[in-house]
Amino acid sequence: MMPVDEAMARIMALAPELAHEEIPLAAAAGRWLARAVTAERDQPPFDASAMDGYALACAPEPGARFRVIGEAGAGHAFTGVIGEGQAVRIFTGAPVPDGANHVTLQENTAPDGAFITITDRDSGSNIRPRGQDFRIGDQIGLRRLRPSDLALIASMNVAKVTVRRRPVVAILSTGDELVMPGESPRADQIIASNSFAIKAMAEAEGAETRLLPIARDTEPALRQVLELARGADVIVTSGGASVGDHDLVAPVAKSLGLEAGFWKVALRPGKPLMAGRLFGAAFLGLPGNPVSAILCAELFLLPLLRHMQGDPSPRPRLQQARLATDLPENGPRAHYMRAKVSPGGEITPFGRQDSALLTVLAEANALMVRPVGDPARQAGDLVDWIAL
Ligand SMILES: Nc1nc2c(c(=O)[nH]1)N[C@H]1C(S)=C(S)[C@@H](COP(=O)(O)OP(=O)(O)OC[C@H]3O[C@@H](n4cnc5c(N)ncnc54)[C@H](O)[C@@H]3O)O[C@H]1N2
Numbered sequence: 001m002m003p004v005d006e007a008m009a010r011i012m013a014l015a016p017e018l019a020h021e022e023i024p025l026a027a028a029a030g031r032w033l034a035r036a037v038t039a040e041r042d043q044p045p046f047d048a049s050a051m052d053g054y055a056l057a058c059a060p061e062p063g064a065r066f067r068v069i070g071e072a073g074a075g076h077a078f079t080g081v082i083g084e085g086q087a088v089r090i091f092t093g094a095p096v097p098d099g100a101n102h103v104t105l106q107e108n109t110a111p112d113g114a115f116i117t118i119t120d121r122d123s124g125s126n127i128r129p130r131g132q133d134f135r136i137g138d139q140i141g142l143r144r145l146r147p148s149d150l151a152l153i154a155s156m157n158v159a160k161v162t163v164r165r166r167p168v169v170a171i172l173s174t175g176d177e178l179v180m181p182g183e184s185p186r187a188d189q190i191i192a193s194n195s196f197a198i199k200a201m202a203e204a205e206g207a208e209t210r211l212l213p214i215a216r217d218t219e220p221a222l223r224q225v226l227e228l229a230r231g232a233d234v235i236v237t238s239g240g241a242s243v244g245d246h247d248l249v250a251p252v253a254k255s256l257g258l259e260a261g262f263w264k265v266a267l268r269p270g271k272p273l274m275a276g277r278l279f280g281a282a283f284l285g286l287p288g289n290p291v292s293a294i295l296c297a298e299l300f301l302l303p304l305l306r307h308m309q310g311d312p313s314p315r316p317r318l319q320q321a322r323l324a325t326d327l328p329e330n331g332p333r334a335h336y337m338r339a340k341v342s343p344g345g346e347i348t349p350f351g352r353q354d355s356a357l358l359t360v361l362a363e364a365n366a367l368m369v370r371p372v373g374d375p376a377r378q379a380g381d382l383v384d385w386i387a388l
């Protein structure tokens with residue numbers, strides 16, 4: 001059985017190259033920049049008032065009196081020059097007029113016809129200097145674009161960005177026992193659930209998905225459905241990965257030309273995971289047990305999708321927490337236990353860890369990682385976990 005780390009590395013090495021594309025900023029949320037963005041201007045592009053008040057030639061003393069000679073608003077600059085004893089009525093965001101180096105807060109003044117009298121001191125100059133946020137030529141490096149990045153790029157006057165094309169993931173389930181939700185299962189059938197989680201996980205990671213029909217447990221049926229996956233960047237199957245007589249994914253994928261393949265990872269749940277390259281795509285054969293399939297998607301599919309889109313650290317992020325209970329030693333497979341991390345930061349693995357229990361997975365907010373051969377642990381020990 002292959003160690004989890006090695007399986008992750010082997011799977012990332014299967015990644016096909018994704019082309020770059022230029023898209024409008026308004027469509028770029030969640031996309032990965034493929035080319036750095038360069039600011040086209042300074043922000044602010046002029047010394048700007050941070051407050052509503054009066055622009056003055058220098059910081060005034062209480063009691064000082066100034067004549068108001070004009071007005072500066074956001075988008076409406078005052079074009080004259082301020083001299084001693086003069087003030088310009090100014091509003092937040094307006095360019096500070098020439099000759100001024102201070103904005104006094106309007107709350108610190110008393111108006112009196114065409115004059116103002118200073119009643120209190122200001123705590124600062126209330127001026128945002130030109131370029132205080134960014135300067136022309138400043139760059140945003142490659143990253144997944146969050147809403148705040150979009151605002152930053154917009155303010156740089158950049159209307160289009162170059163991103164990686166979205167990876168296309170084809171998803172299919174195998175098994176004679178499966179019917180889709182809403183259909184009428186026979187007494188010996190269950191409802192296909194894995195592909196719904198895998199689809200949602202892949203899409204949240206930036207992928208486009210193609211949900212293929214359920215493949216029945218015959219070689220021709222599976223071959224036919226797998227053929228529909230041609231053209232995808234990643235092909236994900238669930239079920240039929242183990243050693244049973246009806247577990248056909250490995251032989252069929254091989255007959256279709258699976259390359260660079262491997263099978264079985266020292267992982268619980270998820271041991272029968274298989275991977276390779278098929279039709280030019282990365283191929284992941286996930287185990288059928290629902291928790292195994294979702295866990296393998298978390299550990300292998302999502303890092304692969306992040307890597308393909310340019311994430312320099314695509315692996316799951318490990319955090320640490322104190323264990324709330326004692327645990328016996330772990331066996332020969334890394335155990336990713338469904339667990340709950342409390343707001344206080346303590347982690348408690350669920351008592352029931354059967355890989356068929358979706359209710360337990362749905363209650364969990366963490367996967368607690370127990371390495372291969374991890375010795376017995378006591379309450380209070382620090383352990384690694386991954387957020388769900
Ligand atoms: N003799 C052995 N038997 C098994 C071994 C083993 O090493 N030796 N490994 C076990 C482990 S671990 C796992 S995990 C499973 C994985 O088996 P398969 O990948 O072949 O999965 P299936 O047999 O097709 O299904 C397992 C289970 O999951 C249900 N299933 C399948 N697909 C879906 C789906 N899309 N949605 C919901 N549920 C699904 C299926 O009905 C089965 O109950 O093998 C063990 N056996």
Ligand code: MOO
Nearest residue numbers: 269270271292355
């Ligand atoms: O490894 Mo299986 O994935 O435990 O249920």
